[in-house]
Amino acid sequence: MNIVETPSRAMLVIPHPDDGESGVGGTVAKWAQEGTSILYVVCTNGNKGSSDTQMTSEKLASIRRQEQLKAAETLGVQEVRFLDYGDGELIDSHDFLGLIVEQIRRWKPEIVLAMDPVRHLSHSHRDHRISGQIALDACFPFARDFLHFPQHRNNNLEPHKTGHALLWGTENPTDFVDIENTLNQKIKGLSAHVSQLSSDQQKIEQFVKRRAIDAASKAKNEGHEVQYAEVFRRIAFRL
Numbered sequence: 001m002n003i004v005e006t007p008s009r010a011m012l013v014i015p016h017p018d019d020g021e022s023g024v025g026g027t028v029a030k031w032a033q034e035g036t037s038i039l040y041v042v043c044t045n046g047n048k049g050s051s052d053t054q055m056t057s058e059k060l061a062s063i064r065r066q067e068q069l070k071a072a073e074t075l076g077v078q079e080v081r082f083l084d085y086g087d088g089e090l091i092d093s094h095d096f097l098g099l100i101v102e103q104i105r106r107w108k109p110e111i112v113l114a115m116d117p118v119r120h121l122s123h124s125h126r127d128h129r130i131s132g133q134i135a136l137d138a139c140f141p142f143a144r145d146f147l148h149f150p151q152h153r154n155n156n157l158e159p160h161k162t163g164h165a166l167l168w169g170t171e172n173p174t175d176f177v178d179i180e181n182t183l184n185q186k187i188k189g190l191s192a193h194v195s196q197l198s199s200d201q202q203k204i205e206q207f208v209k210r211r212a213i214d215a216a217s218k219a220k221n222e223g224h225e226v227q228y229a230e231v232f233r234r235i236a237f238r239l
């Protein structure tokens with residue numbers, strides 16, 4: 001398994017508020033500390049994620065937006081963009097693709113992070129699959145070729161080549177990031193999503209730690225000395 005090098009600019013395509021922190025909060029905090037400029041693109045407003053029958057979608061969207069902003073600030077994310085699709089309403093459309101391409105052309109990331117759209121062993125939320133697939137398509141070839149979404153040039157957005165994507169929530173990791181020094185920050189960032197979590201802080205800590213230890217064991221199997229990790233499947237684009 002390969003160690004991921006810290007990029008200068010990164011963009012995350014996040015299906016729901018909290019998927020970024022729960023999936024890759026340790027990596028985000030580490031990179032931010034090391035000087036990476038990080039953009040969050042949050043695709044849906046998460047307005048269905050509640051079991052409270054007194055809750056409304058409108059109220060939930062507003063709560064989750066605030067939670068996401070607080071979490072991103074905790075981790076040192078530079079900017080958060082909300083695309084504001086409804087929860088569960090992502091479709092593989094030209095419009096959605098154009099919005100992700102637009103952010104790539106604006107932010108010019110060296111690397112894009114998204115959720116792995118391909119799972120064989122278990123089911124995943126359709127927003128996770130679709131946002132992951134769109135993120136990959138946006139990197140290659142759509143953001144690269146100026147004749148795709150040519151209207152972007154009117155806003156001074158030039159084509160951009162992103163070299164790699166890192167997919168989290170993957171069944172087939174190829175790369176890892178050591179998050180020992182930012183595990184606590186990840187817990188703190190995730191804890192900002194109060195509407196989505198147990199009120200038992202210990203449970204949250206255990207959940208994050210257990211997953212980080214599981215991830216680290218995959219890197220350990222290949223001879224890396226690491227206690228807590230986040231793992232990814234790397235995609236290299238032909239540019």
Ligand SMILES: [Zn+2]
Binds near residue numbers: 015125
């Ligand atoms: Zn999600």
